[in-house]
Amino acid sequence: RKEVEQDPGPFNVPEGATVAFNCTYSNSASQSFFWYRQDCRKEPKLLMSVYSSGNEDGRFTAQLNRASQYISLLIRDSKLSDSATYLCVVNVKCSNAGNNRKLIWGLGTSLAVNP
Amino acid sequence: GAVVSQHPSRVICKSGTSVKIECRSLDFQATTMFWYRQFPKQSLMLMATSNEGSKATYEQGVEKDKFLINHASLTLSTLTVTSAHPEDSSFYICSARSGDYHTSTDTQYFGPGTRLTVL
Numbered sequence: 001r002k003e004v005e006q007d008p009g010p011f012n013v014p015e016g017a018t019v020a021f022n023c024t025y026s027n028s029a030s031q032s033f034f035w036y037r038q039d040c041r042k043e044p045k046l047l048m049s050v051y052s053s054g055n056e057d058g059r060f061t062a063q064l065n066r067a068s069q070y071i072s073l074l075i076r077d078s079k080l081s082d083s084a085t086y087l088c089v090v091n092v093k094c095s096n097a098g099n100n101r102k103l104i105w106g107l108g109t110s111l112a113v114n115p
Numbered sequence: 116g117a118v119v120s121q122h123p124s125r126v127i128c129k130s131g132t133s134v135k136i137e138c139r140s141l142d143f144q145a146t147t148m149f150w151y152r153q154f155p156k157q158s159l160m161l162m163a164t165s166n167e168g169s170k171a172t173y174e175q176g177v178e179k180d181k182f183l184i185n186h187a188s189l190t191l192s193t194l195t196v197t198s199a200h201p202e203d204s205s206f207y208i209c210s211a212r213s214g215d216y217h218t219s220t221d222t223q224y225f226g227p228g229t230r231l232t233v234l
Contacts (some may be wrong), residue, residue, distance in 0.1 A: 041206070041230070042227070042228070043208050043225040043226060043227050043228045044159065044208075044225055045225070046222065087159075102149070102161055103149075103159075103161070103223065104161075105158040105159040106158060107157065108158060
């Protein structure tokens, strides 16, 4: 089983639609969670961190369910500029000694918003 | 926000040559830098974690003698792909960690990536 799993899509939605992405992770000791956005042939950019209480940033809402090891991202009133790949990312402690941590990346979910 | 640069942004080389990629944190000190590789339609894969002044920690399956990492200062890490082959062609991305090393909420800032093509 992959450490971070996402539906790869692609999701094709019209402008103005609401779209939801889901993600599950396998490491129950995961410490922090993020959604990144990656445009074609570019580096990933942090979209938002995900907190247990849920958090919202404009049209974007992220939710975390630690018991189910499940993370979601909701995009409301989608825009053409939202077209990208959305990456679910989990911060885990490295298996070696010390306090090193590393990010584990999902494969990403591709979103295409159409006019 | 914090800025991380990478150089070069694109390189094309012949098989057997070595390629050096630089990663710099421009406006903050990064005690830890990470090197990732991303093949087309795949997720980012961590290659190694680089701590300033010490040897890099490589992920399983990554050859340390082929991918040489040097993190000589708090603002610079380099990745050298030695004797590159066509299968090494990929998008190489570095990131630098800002914030308290011991907290779980610190942020990684990514460089723009280096696209390597080995002929």
